[in-house]
Amino acid sequence: MTLTDLANPTRFLSLTARLLPWLAAATAILLLIGLYQSAVAPDDYQQGATVKIMFIHVPNAWLSMFVWGVMSVAALGTLVWRHPLADVAAKTAAPIGAAFTFLALVTGSLWGRPMWGTYWAWDARLTSVLILFLMYLGLIALWRAVEDPSRAARAAAVLTLVGAINLPIIKFSVDWWNTLHQPASVFRMGGPTLDRAFLIPLMVMALAFSLLFVTLHLAAMRNEILRRRVRTLQMAQAQMMQASRRSA
């Protein structure tokens, strides 16, 4: 099945109906394995048991940026290729991305208090992620403000692509500025600096959260397609009622 085949919403719905149970089961199994590995992971020699917060903070932080990346590709799909499902994908990813960003901020704050002595600092990494969260909320507000989905899609796509400038700023903020937040320790030149005892549970949790995103996103896309069918039928109903009033 190609991307062109998926341009047909009915075919897409049929595919999601088949995929979702398997994806949900794989997500649940991976989450359970990841949570178990996180629970039995050793304490860090400096951070103690608070290192366990890393196993949920880092996947959420990665996904907060990844989801915006997905929305940016979808925005290109709307503006350049005019793919029928591109704006459905972009619209439905925004609340999920906002939730991951919120979790990255909250868990980071709860990790920061015992390690840094403060819940919050206006440093480059924390501030740029907060801006990302506010951009997600702005996009959700835009989608809700414009009733016609096709008009909202174009405006949201432009805003999404402009907002993508924030992604490299978040990623490299710890290198470009002197921040309280630690530099990259997994995706860096020279390989990860994390010990395998922490790296393996972290990767399992990252995979589990990524699968969670795919599952939730497909389910939310299915809902959005059905919502648009409801809208189309409601408009047809209104037209029929208008026509019958005129003939009476």
Next chain:
Amino acid sequence: MKAMTLGPYASFIVTSYLVVVAVVLILIVWIAVDYRRQQLRLRELEASGITRRSGRSAADIR
């Protein structure tokens, strides 16, 4: 197996995990409820005689 001890910052660790579980559950429930709501609306519209141009049921996704 050694019992898990979370040390002096246990409340921060437990709160972090609880917040993540709560938000993920809210997302799952929100999406599941939304699906049921859209299916219900489609069935109501079809029951009132409004159908798709293709003639296929709008609520059928298989």
